Amino acid sequence: MNGLGNRIIVADMRSASARMTSQAAIALASDPITDFDQIMVIYPPRATGTDYYIDILNRDGSQAGACGNGTRCVVRALAGETGKTNFTFQTPGGIVSAREHVDGLISVDMGKPEFSWDKIPLTEEFADTRNIELQVGPIDAPLLHTPAAVSMGNPHIVFWVEQDVRSYELEKFGPLLENHPLFPERVNVTIAKVEDRHHLIIRTWERGAGLTLACGTAACAAAVNAARTGRAERQVRVTLPGGDLHIDWRADDHVMMTGPAEWEFSGRLDPETGAWERDTDAEDAA
Numbered sequence: 001m002n003g004l005g006n007r008i009i010v011a012d013m014r015s016a017s018a019r020m021t022s023q024a025a026i027a028l029a030s031d032p033i034t035d036f037d038q039i040m041v042i043y044p045p046r047a048t049g050t051d052y053y054i055d056i057l058n059r060d061g062s063q064a065g066a067c068g069n070g071t072r073c074v075v076r077a078l079a080g081e082t083g084k085t086n087f088t089f090q091t092p093g094g095i096v097s098a099r100e101h102v103d104g105l106i107s108v109d110m111g112k113p114e115f116s117w118d119k120i121p122l123t124e125e126f127a128d129t130r131n132i133e134l135q136v137g138p139i140d141a142p143l144l145h146t147p148a149a150v151s152m153g154n155p156h157i158v159f160w161v162e163q164d165v166r167s168y169e170l171e172k173f174g175p176l177l178e179n180h181p182l183f184p185e186r187v188n189v190t191i192a193k194v195e196d197r198h199h200l201i202i203r204t205w206e207r208g209a210g211l212t213l214a215c216g217t218a219a220c221a222a223a224v225n226a227a228r229t230g231r232a233e234r235q236v237r238v239t240l241p242g243g244d245l246h247i248d249w250r251a252d253d254h255v256m257m258t259g260p261a262e263w264e265f266s267g268r269l270d271p272e273t274g275a276w277e278r279d280t281d282a283e284d285a286a
């Protein structure tokens, strides 16, 4: 499936005896047909009041606490199967609820942002995570500097820029920042331009996945940090390379993300080896 152009595998393992392994994920990611940004693995529920347990694996086999675009894809798949429109999932990062609207768009309650340095987490104490000491480029003329940091169930930093976000070589400095010692669990790296108080434009280098067409949690991270630094309102449109998301940081502190999700094709896989066979009636899934 895809959520605004990023590549998502939704793996239905509700009746499987095996579990999706990191090795299987890495094998799938190395096949050009099944190459992906994240795998969302659906398991039977583990907590009362939840529909399913959803595990989230990046293309490098690492686990993520949250994935906004992948969650919309899971909702699209399950809504098509069951006719239900409301879901509550347990994920590695916590409980997530989501709803499919009549127009086909899907809203996900991404929970509350966490701004304290030890929860993001950072390895150094920062009283104020709106401007952490970090920069890219020469000390006296940095290209990027003092990003805001937040956890949206996964760690993010957001650099504010004035120029077109496409003009920055994110593929060069993204991996260096992702693995910087300030981030014990690595980090997702976003550059964000404030177009106006209702519109942000972003590009993201994702932890464990690299450059992406869309990162939902990064859109939330940019939106909450734009609001808490006075750059934008709490309801914004966020333009990513793959399209637009709408983010609403509600008065109850929950961040709502709304956007599309689409089918690509379906097939069968061996979760232990990652061996893959595409359905011949592949378009049936849609």
Ligand SMILES: N[C@@H](CCC[C@H](N)C(=O)O)C(=O)O
Binding pocket: 006, 037, 038, 058, 063, 064, 065, 066, 067, 068, 069, 070, 154, 155, 188, 206, 207, 208, 209, 214, 215, 216, 217, 218
């Ligand atoms: N694509 C996602 C975020 C996926 C997880 C991220 N790479 C991480 O490891 O934190 C999204 O849409 O939110």
